Amino acid sequence: MLAPPPSPPPVRPSGLPERKRQLPTPFRHHDPLPEAVPATTAAVTICNKFGLYCKYQHRPSYNPDSSVPFDDLANQHPHSDEQVEQQNVEETNNSSPPWPFNSMAVHQLMSWMNTGSSAKTYGELDRLANIISSPDFDANDLIGFSAKRESQRLDTAKSEDCSGAFINGFTKTSVDIEVPSGQKGVPLQKFTVQNLLYRDLLDTIKLAFSHPLSLKFHLSPFKLFHVSDEQAEPMRVYSELYNSDSFIKEHDKVQRADLPSEETECKRECVVAAMMFWSDATQLANFGDAKLWPIYLFFGNLLKYISAQPRSGACHHIAYISSVS
Template sequence: MTWHYSGSNASSAAGLNRLAEFLCDPRFNSADLVGFSHAREIKQLDDYLERKSNPFCEEYEWQQSTVKIRLSNERAKFPSENDTPQLEIPGVYHRSLTDIITQTFEDDVSTSFNMTPFRQYWNAPDNQTLEVFSESYASPEMIKAYEEVNAIPRDPGDDLEHVVASLMVWSDATHLASFGDASLWPFYLFFGNQSKYTRGKPTARACHHLAYIPNVCIHYFINSLY
């Protein structure tokens, strides 16, 4: 409590509870705090991410690529889009969609997935029958995709169930600190085969990290290219 009330006013009860959880963790060793330096630990984290043992390395199925995008300028004309200046953006970390799908459907969590889409109806008190639109796997688009997949000719001896993996991709900038401008731009992947009531629970761990997009200053690059 002394630590909580003697620090910044930004300290919250939730932050204090998290600190208590860390201190109670069996891996915590108070001897590690001797000579602790925030600046040194930050540098060690940066060095760790540069090594092959970091969580974005290939062993964890993360790949690093350089993305090339074309830039336009309202004051200049080009014969075609291929003739416009090209900006290379390095450091784009991403994972394979196929790998994520395979791992998820091989996991026990897939037993709660709905593999066969269907329609839902409600018999209203006024004797009307209304179609209910709620879950992704009960949508007309999912039913249409399911029918198209199962209409594809099968190889001889293929008696496996053919299903649709409904992918829902989201992206938004995420601030990493209460103060300052440190941020990331992650891409998240959810499966529409899973109920939205489960996807909405953080404890369900239904979110899959697909990619991390670095921030760039486009104005700076445009000026330097021209």
Template sequence: MDIDPPQPPSLPPPPPTPPTRRSGLPNRRTRMPAKFNDAAPPPAPRVRRSATTNPQSGHIPPSQPVPSALDVSPPSQIPREWVETAPNAFGLYKVYPRRPTHDPDASVTLGELYQVPGPEDVMLEDLPLPSEPWYYPFPNASVAHMMKYHIEEEHPQSIAGFDRFVANILQPNQEAQSDGITLNELPMPFSTQKYLDHLDTHGITPLGITDQWKNGSVSLKLPCVGHHQPESAAPVFVVNDILFRPLLDPIKEVLQGPLFQKFHTTPFSLRAIPESDLDLPDIVMHDHDSQPSLNEYGIPPLPAGHEEIFSEICTSAAMLEAYHALPQPPPPQSPDDPVESIVVALMEWSDATHLAQFGTASLWPGYTFFGNHPKDFRSKPTSNAGFHQVYFASLPDTVGDAYREHYKCDMPDTHLKRELIHAIWELLLSDEFIAAYDNGIKIKCWDGFIRLVFPRFLIYGADYPEKVLLAMIRSFGGCPCPQCFIKKAQISETGTVNDMKRQSNLRVDDHSRRYTIESARAAMFANGNAVASSAIDKMLKL
């Protein structure tokens, strides 16, 4: 029997020759351009449900789970401590002055990170419809159609002319009866002005609005040049029909409604590290000798090599300062006791606008937003995170008639315009709101916890004429800025090193400023000086 010799193992086929260019060099490796590499947004840093042992003190704090809507029992104790979260994929981490009881970032989904519209978004067709018929506030559909024609007509007739038109078509005649149309539903005599006024006073509430507006009035004292009289004896003019909402109404609506889900109750410092470590545990530091020194906000200072990230109101120094100044309540002993004190950052905005390209129709609305909401959330119209707060009134034409009737001369309206906006703000700053501003107000929030709420004004957005009215300074005076004493000749240095000096010379609402305002008012009423006189100009020029 012949035995075949062992065959050598077969060698693998040689790899194919890579394609080359005409020059004989190999082709370049194709890569996706860097500008098309879009990194997936990672979740924001989150506070872990339980804190680990402090490596510096060896103290093991009690576990404090994040509260939810299902567990509304208040925690037994919330110690005063700062908490540092683990960094996310971008190296961002948060430093809280104390462990938050509500963290909106803990429930963020991938759809929200990618901003994908979902079925939970509120659409217009999901809003509850009014119970009134569609033609409300008119008595029937015929009147509604006639008024719709008059309002939407491009070249409408006058009110009296439209009344004559309706009266003409309602005259009984054989032709009108033969076409089968019944016009008996239209009342006679038909008054267009009556139904226009009825539409203004009995209109339905806009969809989605639950709180009612208030109709207020303010009183203005009328000074006159050359008349010597105390301010208490000056004639009074009343401005009516000022529509406004109390400032506490939108606060309660946000805290007690679904908008609370995106509401940051505890401010924090957002920081970034060069290299993130996702396994880094939360660090809880208690008040003892071994903890590091804390800054003026009750949190550790920024470590070397780390960067402070400024992106939201709830991460600003002003918010941390306002929160650190709050008195925290003692540990709750009953379900009616507040679990913590929080700051509600009010953001007020106002801007007068024209309602038509021709004519004098205008409106001066005021809005309220909340800095506790992320800006990418509150800036979306579908979030419904902004609230109409007030409609500032203008001086009516009748004030000039009342002024001439009493003083027998024309009225300078510069002073009264300034008085009117401050009087309207006096309506908004009610006694209830002032008490909440000073002492806090207990509100049961959406998650079932009762919190002591302190409203604070962090932003008032307005154009320059409105800021001048609010700051009670002269428009484009010697120091035109409503926040500092920068001189008009130094405006060109804005943004330079010299401009930073203005931070040490800010306007302060102190006793000296208030005394100047009172002296200027006494000069107008008691001495009979004009607002533009040299005596008052010296006081208000700065």
């Protein structure tokens, strides 16, 4: 008795055979996930599985690595191979608009999103659709519309209202600077920079240390070492500002310094607030030429991976510098 013929492979609506979908090889074989250095209140910690350990000059009273959320260490891909294999999308090449959408309007919106700039997101498209479908939206108002012209109109309105909400908490002042002439015997020329906006540094430090993010601040610096095996010589590792020699040296000075005469009975811990400043020109809107030169402040007490997260709240605006002609 002959075996029945095998069933034909499944095909898509276009007539092409169904494809098996799976993650590329680099995404199916994960590297070992990172691990925080073991927490301790002693002067030297034990090694973690990567051979890293810490050595403190002064015993820490608090270690933020005692409970590090997994999301602060790695971004794990949420899909398994089985999940990816189930994501078989029906494809066709011979259908005309508005396929596969319910209307031509939806088809045009989706076509606009999938062409041109790759920076468009689903959220932005939803916002655009809500605007178009609102009762007070009239397409006739867009006849002759120019994005550049309207952006310039917005920039002009913002520049005429310097007391807007975006400068609340800043103090306005003027600063005199001396600029070299570049010629021998010609004295320096003094310029006055108007409308310099700044925020008090001490107030910013107080704000940062009272924020919930301060629970992740490293207040006690340490030296970080790596050992590959028990016989190998430990190797010094530099990964953060709080395990650098400069930070450790300044922290030691603070611990040995005498207290002010009016606070000889103070029992509060003395720590170093490591301030890192950065500046660059920043556009004030998605369109137009209006820009400022903000000065930003980050605290070196914080893990750099947390500081790099856009929504972590680790960045503080310290000053805005106006353009000097």
